[in-house]
Amino acid sequence: MKTVARAVAAAFAVAAFGYYLLHGLTYDGPTEYGQDILAWVGPQMALPIIALTITPIVFAFTGDGILSALTGTNSHAFRGAQIGLGTVRAVRHTGVSLNDQPQLRIELSVEGADGKVFGSAAKLVVPLHQMSTLRPGVVLPVRYLPHRTDKVEIDLSGDQRAAQHAMNEAMLRKGFTTRGKLDIAERGIAAQGVVQTLSVPGEIRDGHTKVVLGLVVTRPDGSTFAARTEKYVPPTAVGHVQVGRILRVHYLPQDESEVVIAVPVGA
Structure with a gap:
């Protein structure tokens, strides 16, 4: 178009x-x-x-990012493109604005669906109140073309399932999770868990810190049970697992010893 x-x-x-x-x-x-x-x-x-x-x-x-801002969708070329995970490296203004909202050039390190990592950039018109969320280290779902990796687009489809799948596959490749835990996240009962204890063993893997959480999980009927779980979290998500925080968790009713916590893709 x-x-x-x-x-x-x-x-x-x-x-x-x-x-x-x-x-x-x-x-x-x-x-x-x-x-x-x-x-x-x-x-x-x-x-x-x-x-x-x-x-x-x-x-x-x-221009890049302007048409997407007007339509709320990705451009035609990227609409059906593959989804990867882009880690923000740097953000700067392009000097262009739309309705007083600045267009930003976002430098990214993108991990593709095949696990390969490449540098790229995207342009996006961002409301002023959301600019603070685009900081180095934040992970965003992006659309990319394998034959042209110098340019990507931030995924605007709103397809959280596809974004979570890309995140899950990346976590599997890096050893952050297992198929069993992903199965619990997919089929398990959704509940809320309150962080009661937090310990950091000191293990770091691919920039992610291992944390051990003690949780009190509330079942759908209002009763509770205690659980312990481990998770590798990026630096930007450490604040999401502090003591007292309420987390979204999943568990299987026949085995409450295994609890999986969910951290948003963009955390």
Whole structure:
């Protein structure tokens, strides 16, 4: 869509200026003014003026991140692209804004579905109140094209299931979880658990810290049970597992000894 819109705008500009030049160079009307001023001044100026107005607007509004901000969806090329996990490395303003909301260039380290990691960047129009959430270390689901990894788009589909699947596969590759725990997260009963104890053994794996949590889990009927679980968490998610925090957990009723906690993908 972006390519088509820009092509149409560019073709219109070329046609408008081509017609204007052709009119001026081939003008054979009256020359009472001592020169062929009417060849260049007149209604024929309307098309170039319109082109000068419309073309920059089309190119601006079809820029990276702008069209997505207007539609709330990813661009056509990335809409069905693969989902990877992008870790924010740096954020800077591009100098462009839409409705007083700045467009940001987000430098990312992206882990693809195959486990390969590559550097890339995305542009996104971000509301002012959400800018503080885009800080180095935050993990975001992104859409990427395997044949063009220099550019990605932050996933705007809202497909939490797909984003969580990408996170789960990445955690499996790094040894942060097991298929058994993922099965509990998929089939287990959803409940709430309060962190009562937190210990940090000091083990770090791929930048993630191992924490051991003591939880009190509330069953759907209101009764409770104690559980202990381990999890590797990124630095940005350590605040989510502090003592007193309420966590979303899953467990199997036939085996309450194994509890799996859920931490949001973007935490």
